[in-house]
Amino acid sequence: MEIVQVVGLAIVSVVLLLVIRQQRPEIAVLLALVVGLAVFFLVAQRLVAILDFLRDLASRARVDSLYLNTILKIVGIAYIAEIGAQVCRDAEDTTIASKVELAGKVLILVLAMPIVMAILETILKIL
């Protein structure tokens, strides 16, 4: 029943943010970030269970663990970059938000390179 906690927390914090945003916008931005993190920590245990389930499936299907680990790393980087970009956008600073997203994309591409190479080699072997 975490969804009830999450929705309750979201509604209360939105009202609090409306009150605080008029006087102290800088504290409102930090409060919005803290609410986001609180919701994430509420859901974190379930996420760990899902990731273990994915790993179990991958090992059962004899998929090379390198691919799954790279995919999970990419998801992690994307998530953290998203948090950073949202905080910057919340403070109405879209330039820094786009820079954070650019960095996230570059790092994800760096991680994706070995997988693309592996795919290319398997295709060449088939031809």
Next chain:
Amino acid sequence: MNINLVFQIAAVGIIVSVLAVVLRQSQRDEMAQLLTLAGVALVLGIVVKLVVDLFETVRTMFQLY
């Protein structure tokens, strides 16, 4: 535990803004500025600890680094 943090920060924000208005009424603007700075610093301290906690969780969860 994290939900208490949300309400603590909201309380700090409201108290700081109210006290700043009171100080500004009594012609002590520099005090109001210092108080605002202290409020933001306090909130930042709490947020930094939480963000470090988040990065640790995500790092262990997705095996980053």
